[in-house]
Amino acid sequence: MKPRASGFAFRVLAQDGNARRSVLTTPHGEVDLPTFMPVGTQGSVKTLTPDEVSQTGARIVLGNTYHLWMRPGPETVAELGGLHGFSRWPHAMLTDSGGFQAFSLSSLTKLTEDGFTFRSHLDGKKGHLTPEEAVRIQGLIGADIQMQLDVCPPGDSPRSVVEEAVARTTRWAKRALAAPRPEGQALFGIVQGSCFADLRKAHADQLAALDPGFDGLALGGFSVGEPIPRMHETLAEVAWYLDPERPRYLMGVGTPLDLLVGIEHGVDMFDCVLPTRNARNGQALTRFGRLIIKNARYAKDPSPIDPECGCSGCRAGFSRAYLRHLYMCGEILALRVLTLHNLHYYGQLVAGARQAIETGTYAAFKKRSIEAMEAGA
Template sequence: MAISTFGFEFRQTAQDGAARTGVLTTPHGEVETPTFMPVGTQGSVKTLTPEEVAATGARIVLGNTYHLWLRPGPEVIDKIGGLHKFTCWPHAMLTDSGGFQAFSLADRRTVSEEGFVFRSHLDGSRRVLTPEVAMQVQGALGADIAMQLDICPPGTASPREMDEACAVTTRWARRCLSAKRPDQALFGIVQGGTDVRRRLAHADELAAMSFDGLALGGFSVGEPIEKMHEVLAEVAPRLDASRPRYLMGVGTPTDLVRAIGAGVDMFDCVLPTRNARNGQALTKQGRIVIKQARYKEDFSPLDPGCECPTCTQGYSRAYLRHLFMAGEVVVLRMLTEHNLHLYGRLVREARAAIAAGRYAAFARSWLTKDVADS
């Protein structure tokens, strides 16, 4: 189905097996795919400035609709002209629907055909999140890409619950399309757990609608990681090739390498930034837990092959450990920059490998040791 939203276009530029490169054109610039979107939950990628985020190679970030809805409120952001101006991020931006956060508040929410009713985790106020409200809030935030409201069941859900989640998500998809801002792209979200047949059936339902892209939701929610990889290999290559494919909330560098090999174009995950704040640096050789005593007199950089400022400016593992143990907040910035540079390097090298027809060799070089392993 042709893309119809003004200022938004996706075109594939190369393919190697199921892996592919492309260019996503948005009102705020082009994004080369595969791409990783750093997560800016509160309108900020934690500890970094927008300029520092862009220096990692990122040309699209994710904003969290739920948190921005509660604080400072979409009216405030709309008044300045949208989330781009509010956050001083000049490149492309995607906002999630808020549904995952609402659905995860198990002790604070109820769900019905109409939507979610929940209590704010900030002040306990009653909130109602319907497909129409999700579109209204995201329209006020003004990101280039909005996401439909969906039901995201846990990996342990029964087949009946999975079927119902797909059915409600489909009905909400139609309501979101009817309520979307005309100049904002909208992605549908494919559910179905780890059942390939259910996933493909739901993908077909959403592909028949005028979504600008298709996302795979409901992964990395309790199912075995090996099963997720297996299902992605079956499902992702069979999503409509004319639209971008987005794997939501996933994951480790290994997850990205495997999913890119299956044809996924877009990713987001809090792992690189969250792990940095916990004192973990990701390298191609393995994970470094900086507080460990073995780094007390280790004067080597985190990763000699890394081009991030933390590594190239000569900061040693011993110094970073000292900062972390002393509670100096600057180390959280330094580790975050490093981790996001690694993700930027991964997708940049993946694009080059696909264009050169050598993705399999590239994947093997990254999969020899999962960088999230200890």
């Protein structure tokens, strides 16, 4: 499949079962897949500079359309060089469409066939987000990859509600594809369907058949309240089913286990606030599971977070005792070091997955990784 957007290409280099090792070419460089995209909600990955994010291995980050729409405004971002120039991030970038914020801020949102009417969480000011407006805003923001506006139903929604969300997302997909957007910006469609595998597959077929077509397909509406084992079961049924000639993106997911499961079933791209948010809550994510730095057991522990980790904090020899001290004192350095560590760990996890797929050993890699996490430190 040749993407509609100029400057883009996608090619699969190796496959091991449904897991695949690919490369996505964008106007801002190549991205090795599978990959994890750090989340820069306001145009910044919290506590880190762009160079530090890059040092974790990330070559694509996510910006949040709703929040950048609220402030400083897409016109301001465009005037100051687009989000690449504004944030000084030199690599690839993806923006979501605002559909998830309609779910997460549902008390401030009204859904109609035309789109979402928001009441700003900042000042109560009204805004109207349609499929066309989402494309326009993302065009001004200037990321390499746009997402279509979609309807994300809660994970416990009855089938009738999910069916309507799927149908409306398809109608909005057609409107998004018809809307003008800047040359060199890709547009991904979003497959909905909650944990109803038949709805997911039918929706994937509908979106893949649209002409002009999407440059990639995403799975939205996961990790929104459904049981995690059920999410994993559904991924096993549907992720591999998405068009193999386009990149597959699992939105807003997840934990290290989620990544390992998603990759096994054919997912190429992930994003989640978990590694950065958990760092700010004092959690280090490691190959041997979660380490909660504020625990008293680390008060005199001279070890780094992980002696085998190559992140700058572990290389510098910052001890668990020191990081605990900083965290308990409210020192920002603790949050920065934990964030760097967590994103480095995620970067190493997907890099290890890529290597395992290339050598045909992904099942063993996944098993070994899960056993280490479950065993603990």
